[in-house]
Amino acid sequence: MSRLLAAITLPLSIALTIIVTIICSVPIIVAGLIKLLVPIPAVWRSISVFCNFMMYCWCEGLALLLRLNPWLKWDVQGLDGLNKKNWYLLISNHHSWADIVVLCVLFRKHIPMNKYFLKQQLAWVPFIGLACWALDMPFMRRYSRGYLLRHPEHRGKDVETTRRSCEKFRAHPTTIVNFVEGSRFTEEKQQQTRSPYQNLLSPKAAGIAMALSVLGSQFDKLLNVTLCYPENNQKPFYDMLSGRLTRIVVRVSLEPVTEELHGDYVNDKNFKRRFQRWLNRLWEEKDRQLTEIMQQAEK
Template identity: 80%
Template sequence: MSRFFAAITLILSVALTILVTVACSVPIIIAGIVKLLLPVPVIWRSISLFADFMMYCWCEGLALLLRLNPHLKWDVEGLEGLNKKNWYLLICNHRSWADIVILCVLFRKHIPMNKYFLKQQLAWVPFIGLACWALDMPFMKRYSRSYLLRHPERRGKDVETTRRSCEKFRSHPTTIVNFVEGSRFTQEKRLETRSTFQNLLPPKAAGMAMALNVLGAQFDKLLNVTLCYPENIHSPFYDMLTGKMTRIVVRVSLIPIAEDLHGDYVNDKSFKRRFQSWLNTLWYEKDVLLATIMQKKKAGQ
């Protein structure tokens, strides 16, 4: 691909992204303010459905963004059996900012609108932060181990945030998305966290366990999603914006939510150990899958 074509694609992609984001987020923000001023259940549900529709329009705009790249190929398995009338908890590995775009575009016609667990810093991003607030997405503030040792009163705050947010999703079908690694994967972070996985960071179980505990009876299935950009591993988001991304690999598996996945993660140490062990096993299988995908890429398949 020529540098000229990449530059033109970058300009068009950024302009389109800004235009679509502003056009869709402003009505969502206004709807959120109305919902705040008129906390009536009937009005709240109607406004939530409107906000979800505007998010769907945003996803359609992102799909148009990806169509600017004529060389992009999707390699997707596992979309069968999904339904927009169900509740889902979606967990996924986190490689890049591109992940959110891919998940929104891929699942927009298959499951209810995605609601993401977001870092607290994103609340200050113009338009996007307020729109996510209006969509009731939970903002998570991560604390270091050393900070929690000095301020033990902060322990469990993210779990409480998760509980309050999940309670709002009981009224209509929702997909809650949790990047359980808590951060985008890099080799530096892998070494820093002493990860035992080759392609993943260690999974954080608390938010996921709380979502299952609060809405467990309503979740129809757990969506285990594995994302990989085998030909664009170093800068997938930039490559997506410049039209250099060539292949997106997505593997989706539906996992039944067993009764033993429901429990008090905060106070029940036995359940906490079982749940973390179960999630680690799931993450090991995901690590093997990612290695297989990358190996096929090296073999030219």
């Protein structure tokens, strides 16, 4: 793609994305305010259905914008057997803001609307923050080890947020999404955290462990998703907006939610170690998968 065409596409894509987001988020915000003012369970359920529909419309809008890129190709495996009437826990590697767009667009017709564990900072993003609040998406504030040593009273607050948020999802089929690395992957972060993986940061188990603790019996499957942009690995979100994104690779693996994954992650040290080892094994396989995808793209 020429630089001139990319320069034209970028502001146009940004403008269209903002318009789609505003059109879909304003009704969600209004519905959320009604939900706040009318604490009646029947009203809340109706509002939840409406908000999920508006989120679906947002996903459709994003899908349309992606279809405007004639160079973009999807390479997807593993969507068979999914059902919008089931409960899913979806875990994925996190490389870029493009990941959220890809997950929303790809799964919109296959599973219930995604509910993301979001960073606290996103609560202040205009329209997006308020819309996510109305959709009952949990905002989590992660504390550094040094901060918790100075303020031990904050220890476990993100875990308690997870518990409260998951309780809300019992009433209707839901897909809970967790980027278990806790942050977008960069080589700098990989070195700073001494990650043992070539393409990933080390996974954090607390969020999904608490989700399984609260809703474990309701989850039908765990969706282990691997995302990769082999030809746009450096700036996939920028390339998506500028029309330069050429290939999205997604691999989906359905994992059983067994009794071994249910336990007290906070107080049972043995369970905590077992759970972390299980997650580490998934991450080792994901790291190998990403390496293979990148190597195939280089051929």
